[in-house]
Amino acid sequence: MGGIDVVNGVAGAVIGMLFAVLFQQPLQDTWFKVRRRWLTAVRSLRLREEHSPSWTTFSLGPLRTSALIVEGDGETPIPAEGVHIQVLDGETRLPAEITHWWGEIEAESARLRAEGRTPVWNGLRYAVESFDISRTPVDEQPEVRLRLRPTDYYTFLAAQQLDRRLPDGTTLRSRYLDPDQPLEAPAFLQCSLGVNIAVVTADDLLVVSQRSDRVRMAPGAWNSSVNEGMSRHIDSSGRNAPGLHAVARRGMREELSLEPHEYSLELLAFVLDVEKRHWSAHFYARLDELTREGLQARLSRGVADRWEHQTIEYVPFRAATVAKYLLHTDRIHRWAPLAPALFHLALVHVYGRATVERAEAQVIRRR
Template structure:
């Protein structure tokens, strides 16, 4: 099954919006995460690929060479979306299994590698079948992505991933902050469920020095699926009513937990014309697949809230998009 790709300013991206249109959030109490403590199981041939990756990383570590650390993470078993009975608000159930970073590398580095049956992983599981329902061992990455606005000066923050970050998205414009789910950080010791809202707050703290004492307006906007790299993403909009660009940059100059993840930040006026104009003015290959979709949904949510909850306000963003396209036509 071919999943449609999000298009903005005349460009088709590598992102499929699985849930959400920006007009209403997924409430924290309606975002349900189920964790099944069982490890993903690879087919025998793919398990051999993973073993080779593990042995190579161990070899490099033993020689004192740069190597990849195998952190514990989650695999997405399934994502199910329903609606509440009366208000028809979105209810999302995310079911997770155990996985690790080497599991993720096994598939992410080998999507185009042919198996003994002559098919690549992409051909068999992502093009020959519905990619949203690929087996759990194909889904060893879930990232929380946040679009951040500063309330005091009305700016939207774009972050460019550092060239030192591993993976296909290095040196690309991305969400303001993003964090992959990790068992060490995000699985509560008291047995309570994993909270994607808590992961979003962790991303804001570790990458942008937004502290728990800062006033934060945080809403989940939906889910995306990176069709190019096959990675799941949760989309969030965050507004800091009491902070501005100057305050955040001053904080960053004094140290950030994960400062190395980004090498450039751009604060753009948070109105649709400016945000979509910034997206249009950057070459398409310099964007991660799902970042433009996230920022578009954040614009829609801001417009709807400014209009007192009227979902028709989304068309203000569409009108701005047309102005941006017209202004850039030769």
């Protein structure tokens, strides 16, 4: 028996040596590779967690936009008395090295006028100097403070050339805008302040407009029911600062021929298009009595700004239906940047966040 034990021991030692030679190094290599990949994955996750931006733009499944919801969640309207607007002295000025861009636009307008064509009108506008948010101490209602400077449409068009090369090879975007600080920008790059309104008829249909091919900004894009820019000439009364609700009511009248007594109007949010630096006050309007048929009849009798829209569609105002409409293949890449967020916020205002997000998630899964 002793001899057998010796033989077994020798055999075991030989097998162990063969195992070590044949398999130990590959096993060690595999272990080190697994361990290295795991550590790399952990480090990457930590980096993503550390560098994930707190400000992200609105998206709905595959629909990505440049609309940043700065204030407002849709559920709770922002009271008119919570919005404070101050107009500062001194017009917004372009940097000296791009003032000739303003001159180019003026020259283009003069050429069009000489040819008997429609010139680019240099309307009086406002630029956003700063946007500040706070809360009231007792009930934590939002307090929004907008500081504006006078500007004009040519300044706006010149500053919209954000990616045009400057003499040193930089651009306005690379020189003045920081993606990690989306609310920080000089006033001359923020010469667009207006309202976007989601209008719902008395028979629960959302009004969706398509911008005319004749407009200069986003021609042919599908957009909000009403889109109106703030005008320094029209919206300021004497020395008083303009009011956003008044601008919204003017837009309802000029684009849909609707008077204030025919609808309710609520301010839902302030939204910034971070790509083009357009500021918007997002509103929801509900028509009291006018149905689709009634609104169509009203529009057939004349609209002040009919030229701004080339098509109007009506969509059942339900979360799943609107989500499908937003994500439809012939529409998903043709939205004006601020419109999808507006429609989502309007749905949340009427049906609640949980209901709307559940319906949207189902639509996304079924695509």
